[in-house]
Amino acid sequence: MHPTIETLLRKDEKLRQEAANSAFQFSWKQPKFDTPxxxxxxxxxxxxxxxxxxxxxxxxxxxxxxxLAIYMGDASVSFELDAPSQSRTRRHLAPNEDRTLCLCLSTAHSAPPGISFSWRDEEGRTLEQQLTEIIIGMAVAGEHLHRKWLEQQAAWRRKQKEEAELEAQRRKADEDRRERERIAALEKAKRDALHRDAKAWREAADIRAYVEAVRRAADAPDLIESWANWALLEADKLDPSRPAAP
Structure with a gap:
């Protein structure tokens, strides 16, 4: 007997003995596998x-x-073994068929052509008589499902790789854009500073020229010399070509 089934029967026997020795009977503590x-x-x-x-x-x-499930190497197959009316995939069968058994893989709805995903008792041919066919069929189905799973995993990895590459490209594009914007901002700041300096230089030159013109036109140059010195100092402050005063 297979160890898994033996374990189930041992648990069932324990429940049977506990029920026999108990004054109270609970449905959930009754043996599970006594019925024919x-x-x-x-x-x-x-x-x-x-x-x-x-x-x-x-x-x-x-x-x-x-x-229920069967494991074969890396492949696994979940399945149901029950009366057709109790199987989730066979609810449409009539009640008088409930004494039969149906073995159906959990993914029977996606069975490809040529691969069996379900077996059932037939007239003159029980599931026990189909056991070898079922084992071969489940192994084939398991291999198919495993290959399908591997394909899905490979597709998922490809998608993840593509998304990662797209994300890397997006980040690179963002970095390049930010670098271009940084350089453009620096260039603009330099141009703005140049224009300000040129404007200040022209204003300083205009002040000096104006002071010189006033001096030449003055009847008493000594009287305006204090003003002229102040104006020239202001021109020097504006002039970006002159060193800043300490």
Whole structure:
């Protein structure tokens, strides 16, 4: 018996003994696999043992063993094994078919042509009789799903790389733009300073020329000399070509 199924049965036996020794009966503490329909455990046991022979492994989770998966190397396949009316992908089947079993991969809705993703009891051909076919089919489906997952991962990595490259280009463009703007601002500041200096130089020259003209026109040059000296000092302050006064 496969260890996973053996563990389930041990838990079930413990529940059975606890229920037998208890004065109170709780539905949630009853054995889960006593009904004849739980031939599903026998089928799971055969399925898990079959995969174990080729290096695979079975996985079960849930108090009633409804969450199922097979692992084969890097590939994994989740599946359901239940009455068709209880299977999420077979709710449309009639109630009189509830005694049958259906094994359906969780991704059966996306099954590609030529790859089986579901099997069920058929007239004269039970799932147990299809076990070898199911194992091969699940292995093929698992490989297909794994390749599809790898393709999706590769596509995701390509997209991430493209987005990273676009982001790097955007950052580079922003840096280049900011550098151009910085250089342009420096050039503008230099031009503005040049224009201010040229204007100040012309004003200083105009003041000196004006002082000289006033001196020549004055009847008493000595009387305006104080004013002339002050005006020339102001011109020197304006003149950017003159060294600044200490």
């Amino acid at each position: 329909f739980e031939r599903r455990l026998l089928l799971l046991n055969g399925l898990f043992l079959g995969f174990a022979k080729v290096g695979g492994n079975g996985w079960v989770r849930g108090h009633d063993a409804r969450e």
